[in-house]
Amino acid sequence: MHILIAEDDEYNQMVVQAMIEILYPDVTMDIVSNGIEALEKLQNNTFDLLLSDVDMPLMNGYELVVEIKKMGLNIPMICVTAFAISGDKEKLLMHGFERYISKPIDMDEMRLVLDPYLTVGGN
Template identity: 40%
Template sequence: SKAQGTSADTLLGPEAEKHEFKLDLSILVAEDIVINQLILRDQLEELGCSVTLASDGLEALGMWQDAKFDLVLTDVNMPRMNGYELAAQLRSMNVTQPIIGATANAMRDEGERCLRAGMNHCLIKPFTLHTLYNCLQHF
């Protein structure tokens, strides 16, 4: 509507639309590829989250013990400690916060494997900002 110079009839003004995406979550991101770290950080910050980056599951596990996070978003395939191992370790420590896996592997059983490892959800890369918001808004 804006592009055509007309007004859109909406119940939400621009301020409300921006507020809708403010999740206010503290998220630990475990991702070994730097460009993916930066993209995730930017997406999550756009959604109003604070982000701490770890380069693998082992580093994330150490960071988890030193700080308070609302959620973990982890790549499932990383060196040293992958996302499956990270989720299993966190669950063995009685961590109840949500763990979201992210993978470029679109195989049908990937989501089930994430759930079996203790994750709450699995996102298939690449995912949009809207998809990320829809996943995280419940937490």
């Protein structure tokens, strides 16, 4: 399995990467800092899953989802964001994210959300 992580904060990049390495040691990851870099990676590589922040420079997560859909790519997209007020989850899902992981990231929540995509047969 190959994951693309779009996250502008270096600390959050390290946290997500470390958690995935612990939970899914056979998964490989590419990490980018914004939606434009994510699109460039998606044009030249095949990924099984996208984890994306919403609030990124140059191209945010909402814009990234729109562009991925325009490209006709069929990739599960999971939002990893600090936006956690009422209505945010629904907005994220309406824009095309399939699931939502809130920050600060909890290891159990990450496993619950990612297992269906990253384990054989899912949950």
